[in-house]
Amino acid sequence: MNRRDFARLLALGGAAPFLTPGTAWPRPSDLPPTPAMPDERFWSAVRDQFVMPKDLTMLNAANLCPSSSPVLETLYRVTKDMDQDPSQDNRAKLGDGRENTRKLLAEFLRVTPEEIVITRNTSESNNLVSTGIDLKAGDEVLLTADNHPSNHTAWQEKAKRFGFTVKDIPVPNPHPGFDYYVDAFTKAITPRTKVISITHLTSTVGDLFPAKEICRLARERGILTLVDGAQSFGLFDVDLSDMQPDFYSGSAHKWPCGPKENGVLFVNRRAHAAISPSVISLYAGSVGISRTLEAFGQRDEPSIMGFGAALAFQQKIGRRVIEDRARELTAAVIEGLKKIDGVKVWTHPARERSAAVVSFQPGSLDVRTLNQNLYEKDHIVCATRGGTDRPGLRFSPHFYNTHAEVDRALASIARYVRTGSGV
Numbered sequence: 001m002n003r004r005d006f007a008r009l010l011a012l013g014g015a016a017p018f019l020t021p022g023t024a025w026p027r028p029s030d031l032p033p034t035p036a037m038p039d040e041r042f043w044s045a046v047r048d049q050f051v052m053p054k055d056l057t058m059l060n061a062a063n064l065c066p067s068s069s070p071v072l073e074t075l076y077r078v079t080k081d082m083d084q085d086p087s088q089d090n091r092a093k094l095g096d097g098r099e100n101t102r103k104l105l106a107e108f109l110r111v112t113p114e115e116i117v118i119t120r121n122t123s124e125s126n127n128l129v130s131t132g133i134d135l136k137a138g139d140e141v142l143l144t145a146d147n148h149p150s151n152h153t154a155w156q157e158k159a160k161r162f163g164f165t166v167k168d169i170p171v172p173n174p175h176p177g178f179d180y181y182v183d184a185f186t187k188a189i190t191p192r193t194k195v196i197s198i199t200h201l202t203s204t205v206g207d208l209f210p211a212k213e214i215c216r217l218a219r220e221r222g223i224l225t226l227v228d229g230a231q232s233f234g235l236f237d238v239d240l241s242d243m244q245p246d247f248y249s250g251s252a253h254k255w256p257c258g259p260k261e262n263g264v265l266f267v268n269r270r271a272h273a274a275i276s277p278s279v280i281s282l283y284a285g286s287v288g289i290s291r292t293l294e295a296f297g298q299r300d301e302p303s304i305m306g307f308g309a310a311l312a313f314q315q316k317i318g319r320r321v322i323e324d325r326a327r328e329l330t331a332a333v334i335e336g337l338k339k340i341d342g343v344k345v346w347t348h349p350a351r352e353r354s355a356a357v358v359s360f361q362p363g364s365l366d367v368r369t370l371n372q373n374l375y376e377k378d379h380i381v382c383a384t385r386g387g388t389d390r391p392g393l394r395f396s397p398h399f400y401n402t403h404a405e406v407d408r409a410l411a412s413i414a415r416y417v418r419t420g421s422g423v
């Protein structure tokens with residue numbers, strides 16, 4: 001079913017699916033079928049689907065992921081088709097392409113196309129919710145304390161404007177376990193609580209939150225839920241029919257390895273009446289909530305179709321296989337870091353408490369300089385965490401990484417921490 005949809009998506013432009021002439025990258029060999037037990041050979045073939053040079057190690061999926069060749073080819077082919085003939089007649093098929101991506105998104109998240117809004121990114125999705133729900137003085141929103149500004153500062157600013165209040169649930173380190181959070185939310189809920197807004201997996205230290213349990217708790221009390229899935233969408237085999245949030249947000253350009261500036265907002269059917277559009281213009285989607293919430297004016301339809309190609313690429317490899325691979329590499333990162341004297345790992349190693357985002361303090365080294373050296377001298381890309389809250393570096397591996405890359409990154413950290421040199 002996915003492959004058929006993908007074939008249809010690729011056929012929309014009418015041209016051969018993979019352009020080589022005139023593109024700036026060689027077409028990689030076809031990806032072999034995923035073996036029952038994927039080995040390094042298979043993962044190396046997956047790595048070859050990306051145009052990053054072999055000596056560049058990207059350990060920064062939590063920030064931005066590369067797009068695979070099938071995605072680049074879709075972007076190129078459909079953009080070229082559109083710009084060769086930008087008439088409305090020729091562009092009509094791009095509307096079908098957008099609806100096809102909606103179907104692929106619904107299938108990916110195990111919900112219906114009527115519940116999908118294609119946005120620009122998680123920030124926009126989160127803000128469509130915090131602006132679109134009718135809240136007033138006396139109402140309360142409960143947040144986990146470790147949230148991205150688009151899901152934290154945004155609620156605080158709107159609380160000032162509309163008169164409702166916002167309360168934080170503390171997020172201790174190390175991760176105290178699911179029961180702690182279920183208990184903390186149970187105690188914090190009052191008759192005034194109207195919304196609970198959490199991050200599924202944090203970008204700071206990779207804390208995993210009990211999204212399903214918190215959504216159930218809220219649902220039983222008539223409270224709306226927003227789950228920020230920026231760090232789980234495209235990493236986990238997310239099943240929203242099981243999690244049952246009212247709203248779930250995500251970005252194409254992170255773990256799904258899609259084009260930049262595409263995102264998703266899932267709006268559960270039961271919450272359609274609770275949200276009003278924040279942008280009113282033309283070119284809405286064709287079904288369900290997209291008819292009112294997705295009238296954002298002219299869109300970059302080729303990019304939205306590239307988003308569909310990214311989802312199909314992951315489906316082809318296997319969603320569970322991708323999650324397992326990212327988790328396996330993460331376990332290797334944590335194990336390796338723990339062996340380096342002087343390194344303090346902030347991320348909890350248990351599978352039920354974290355995934356794919358590892359933050360650590362590399363001794364007393366200056367992390368900005370270290371980060372720069374890792375990039376310039378070692379060609380390793382990661383992120384820094386400044387300030388005093390669990391400061392250091394962040395490694396976030398994904399399915400395009402190999403064990404050899406993880407080993408190389410660990411060896412570099414060990415060398416810099418041991419010698420303090422080059423810093």
Ligand SMILES: Cc1ncc(COP(=O)(O)O)c(C=O)c1O
Binds near residue numbers: 121124148228
């Ligand atoms: C948890 C979380 N939410 C939201 C965002 C915002 O994502 P975007 O910049 O794609 O809107 C991020 C970005 O890192 C994030 O980590």
